[in-house]
Amino acid sequence: MSKLSANEQMEAYSEAVSSGLYAKKSGLVGKYDNVRRYWEDENTRQFLRPYLAGLIERCTSQMRRLRIMDLGCGSADGFELLSGVRQRDPDLVQVEVDLLSPKILGLYKGIDLSEDLLGQAREIYGRNPKMMFEKADFTEGLPVADKEPPYDLYFTSFGTASHHNEDETLVRLLADIAEHTQDYCTIVCDWLGRYSYEWQSLWTDDLSENRNMDYIVSYIYEKEEREARREELQHLYLRLMSRQEVGEVVTEASKRAGVEIKPLVFFDRSIFTGRHMDTAEYNPHAQAIRKAVNSLHEANERTDFSSILVNYVPKQGFDLLNHYFEHLQMCWNTLIQFTEELLDIYDSENSDFASEPPPIPASYPPALRDMMDRMLLVVRDVGWLGIGRPRENIIEPQLGYALRYLVTNLQRGQGCAHGLVGIFEVDKTKK
Ligand SMILES: C[S@@+](CC[C@H](N)C(=O)[O-])C[C@H]1O[C@@H](n2cnc3c(N)ncnc32)[C@H](O)[C@@H]1O
Known part of the structure; x- marks a missing residue:
């Protein structure tokens, strides 16, 4: 192959940049x-x-x-x-x-x-x-x-x-x-x-109402930019x-x-992790849960567990839905708090829990119990690793997968x- 000129070599870099593959992900x-x-x-x-x-x-x-x-x-x-x-x-x-x-x-x-x-x-x-x-x-x-x-x-x-x-x-x-x-x-x-x-x-009980929503593609920007660009945001008309x-x-x-x-x-x-949870565009009580779950799965990023806790605010007149979301929210939060308690009692020097882990009541839904068992094993068995940031790189992603398992098992389609x-x-x- 003949020698490439400096400009020709630079083209290779330009191509890589325009492909987007060179962007920091x-x-x-x-x-x-x-x-x-x-x-x-x-x-x-x-x-x-x-x-x-x-x-x-x-x-x-x-x-x-x-x-x-x-x-x-x-x-x-x-x-x-x-x-x-x-x-x-x-x-x-x-x-x-x-x-x-x-x-x-x-x-x-x-x-x-x-x-x-x-x-x-x-x-x-x-x-x-x-x-x-x-x-x-x-x-x-x-x-x-x-x-x-x-x-x-x-x-x-x-x-x-x-x-x-x-x-x-x-x-x-x-x-x-x-x-x-x-x-x-x-x-x-x-x-x-x-x-x-x-x-x-x-939400409505009358299915002839609110059939299509004005869906604002606002989630691609962080809060401040979203507000600054409000006029230019794209709107889609979408069936619910x-x-x-x-x-x-x-x-x-x-x-x-x-x-x-x-x-x-x-x-x-x-x-609880749809994109409009983070924008609170259609529910003033929505919390930035997606952002927090993203953090659970991000390498080397430590997540504040309080940011993943869901505080479901009921809507009057929708008892069945409220009951469903409250049940799910309690399972979700219980798993997170349980994991946090395990981290609190983990003794790194002795590579074991310093005290008895909290009990897992038999009355809890099987999917929750399974995931609590799983988190107990994960924290106990990788807590000793020390190097490689086991909390950020192993325990938090595993909590992410455990939460995913929980909602997958409790969803009803x-x-x-x-x-x-x-x-x-x-x-x-x-x-
Ligand atoms: C939500 S995006 C999903 C795109 C892709 N399937 C994905 O999973 O990322 C919806 C897609 O449907 C296309 N679309 C909307 N209305 C359409 C129509 N009437 N006929 C064909 N495509 C349409 C849009 O252009 C867009 O690409």
């Missing part, structure tokens, strides 16, 4: 903060895993590859999400743990209305011959050409299904998918939850969905297609969180 803020990566992406993957595994098994048994359509793909974050779904509990020596290997992928087709985002997606993935991106509007039905073969997975992520501001457009899209299916497909719909604590001011409302839409779409679109699972994602995700199947092989 922090998981404390931004679109890809720690909660996004370690909670939201992982939670979604966990629920998707058995269904994606089932689809892959089905394709493999038919000697063909998997076809995916991502509706509202943006810059194709959904592909990254799907590619990160791993086998369940791989053992410690395994190296290949991804479910969606390049060998099994047939086609990932992303469609979106935004040319800019499609441009970004093409920049990142355009050279992969198994990936393509097209401009289309999913509120006008399923964007497929004549004779275009059906897909195995119709996917949406991170609130994209809430861009259907009218039931009718979603009914039509789902019915189109069901009709276009030859044998079998899986559909993933991702909405904003109607009863997230973040927007408690919008409860499980009941989803059921009505899906029943209608099934009727129209003449084939059942069967719900398989629903889950609530980000109950009813629309009580930032995201409500539903996974459905259309199975024409069963008569």
Whole structure:
């Protein structure tokens, strides 16, 4: 290779900078903060895993590859999400743990209305011959050409299904998918939850009210900048969905297609950790819990445990919801306070607890008891490490995972969180 001039060498640096890969990354803020990566992406993957595994098994048994359509793909974050779904509990020596290997992928087709985002997606993935991106509007039905073969997975992520501001457009899209299916497909719909604590001011018993919210994209800035830029903030008009409302839409779409679109699972994602907890834009009592959980997962960053404690403020007239959130809040806070007590009684010199750890009452919910047991083992067994900041780098991330486990086990898939995700199947092989 001939010698490069100094200018040519500098171009390599410029390219690296413009790619964004040279920027200092922090998981404390931004679109890809720690909660996004370690909670939201992982939670979604966990629920998707058995269904994606089932689809892959089905394709493999038919000697063909998997076809995916991502509706509202943006810059194709959904592909990254799907590619990160791993086998369940791989053992410690395994190296290949991804479910969606390049060998099994047939086609990932992303469609979106935004040319800019499609441009970004093409920049990142355009050279992969198994990936393509097209401009289309999913509120006008399923964007497929004549004779275009059906897909195995119709996917949406991170609130994209809430861009259907009218039931009718979603009914039509789902019915189109069901009709276009030859044998079998899986559909993933991702909405904003109607009863997230973040927007408690919008809660209503009358489901004909507050169907779409004025969603302000204000969380990308810290408080002061957010206020300074208030006039220029982007607003989205987004549908709020409860499980009941989803059921009505899906029943209608099934009727129209003449084939059942069967719900398989629903889950609530980000109950106390949605992005608008930190902005308190729609609930004056919301606390910056996401910021605190981000800190739990950040390397070398010590977190003040009092900043993660939730103080749920009830809304009059919503007894069932209040009861649910209060129960969850008490479990959440109990786990944090228990961990703090363990740290308080840990004796570094003797590498053991200086006194008996607090008891774990048998009356507590199993998920809470399991996580208290886990934190006890973590603190006791790594407390001695000393070097490498065991509190910041081991104990706090483990508390983060334990809190995630707790909310995952106590969620009910009813629309009580930032995201409500539903996974459905259309199975024409069963008569
Ligand atoms: C919340 S973003 C999610 C993007 C991406 N799926 C992700 O998980 O990061 C919603 C996406 O849906 C796209 N979108 C909104 N309305 C649409 C429509 N009617 N047809 C196609 N795409 C649409 C937006 O441009 C945006 O990329």
